[in-house]
Amino acid sequence: MMSSEIGAGLAAVLAWDVLLFLLAGTLLGAVFGALPGLTATMGVALLTPLTFWVSTEKGLAMLIGIYCGAIPAGGIPAVLLNIPGTPASIAAAWDGYPLARSGRPGLALGVNALFAFLGQFVSIVFLALAAFPLASFGLRFGPAEYFALAVFGLSLMAGVSSGRLLEGLLAGCLGLALATVGLDPMTAHPRFTFGSAELLDGLAFVPAMIGLFGLGEVLARMMERSPGAAAAPAALSRIRPSWPQWRRMAAPGLLGSGIGTLVGAIPAAGGDLASVIAWEQARRLSRRPQEFGGGSLEGLAASASAANAAIGGAMTTMLTLGIPGDAPSAVLIGALLIHGVQPGPLLFRDHGALVYSILLLMLLAAVLILAIGLAGARPLARALRIPEPWLWAAVILLGIVGSYALNNSVADVWVMFGAGLLGLLCRKAGLPVGPLVLGLILGPMMESNLRRALILSRGDWLGILRRPLTAALLGAAAVSLAWPVWKAWRTRSYSAPSAKA
């Protein structure tokens, strides 16, 4: 019975027209991922209506291609321009961009493509083997656990801030404060909107991200650039890592794949949180933690694999329980329903062959985007040879139009502009931008879940802490914050006697 379903599922996918739809979807996904402001969610949502007139397999091939193609491609502008193409590639910019600036853009793009494939591959294998246990783990998360997960994510600011704990935490608080703009999530009371209707929905996250990373970076570099200086010529010789580099990146890549799959399976957690957690854990376990944030191959491998492994995790929860793991999989549920397929436990009983078709489509999309990523690395890396003023003009215009394209709203472009100025100020004041973005992402999740948890426990704070998973996550957050303080204290206490001697 099962083998016949596997055979039918594979046969349905291995038809030339289905493969053509998959290729088209993957290419379109790469475009959506690589253009700042256009996201995987937007790509899946925009192209879902196009699949109404084709068979379920062809429609799914296109949408899965977009989803699996956009996330790795989001790392391309993150590496080349310091503008994450999708929220999941924020952490890829932290090490990818310094790597590209140091004359190794080809290698940075190659590592991004290879470890994106590793992340997707591991998560697909996991989806095939452990769909049910993993999805039920995600179901154990209630509001208290989500709040604790957000606190744990925020505690990672300590690592993201590379030795500037106070500054990092303050930048994170600024992000949390900005996340409170708009209607209160529980009572719909307007907060800090100053009478503006555009601000009722809150500050749009994607334009803010484009401004902080894109415009802010351009303005900061304009401040540093001496008149008439040209961009340094980029070395394009190597795309694939050497054997010693492979050995260094294997463990963080696998760690990122594991973390990405697990975090992706938690509904609404997504690749952005997964990549930040994986980056920080890889930094802690690394023998060269000081390189993280300054062009570490291990950091890039961990973040790229985690961001992409989250796809398999999100698909696991979606297929087995009918609960979306992230925003693109939420749109995919809608597309499946339009095609008469109800995701959830019954999917495996009623459409067993389709589940295997989805698995194979994901695997083929991962291979396709790897080939596209490796073949495109060399021409894309040449973008860094373009004189900086030309590149800056392109980045600013792409940022403006990308922010506008999100909702056809000029207000979003103003948000991008304001965030760009804030990014410049942060850089000038020595404040890390990463924690600010993390605060913006996690703020709404943290607030609404804390308040829900307090309603459920009737205002009893200890009731929240009594939940084992919540206590474990909050404990991990406390350790995460205390660790750098303890390490600094230990270094001081060791160096003081030696200085006296």
Next chain:
Amino acid sequence: MRRSELAAASSFLLLGVLLWSAAAGFPPGVGGLPGPGFFPRGIGAVTGALAAAWLAKARRRPAAAPEAPVTGASQAKRVVLTVILLAAYLALWGRVSFPLLTFLFAALFLRCLDERWGTALPLALALTASIVAGFEYGLGVNLP
């Protein structure tokens, strides 16, 4: 204590106080449960406390040698000009045809970065054409 550090820490202290006091004006929660002001007030308190700690830490640090200016006057002037150009571009968004406005912005921006008119004008035209072709015709975005 560095002047920029003092300014940044003081700004955060002010932000914390402002958040706290503004959130105090929000309606209270029902039945003793947290209301709309609960979370911003908490962030305000944490921000204020962290900023105060930063100020105290910076004060304990021995005075550093006077900082050499990293940014030259011409670079700063360019950034200010770019910000003004961007603000003007966004203020005119929707009132002037998008291709014309974008072309003018790109040309003036490149000129402000010392590119010659001979380079700035064709490059601005190419950038505008690519943006319009890619977003409006390729992706179906309704540009103003």
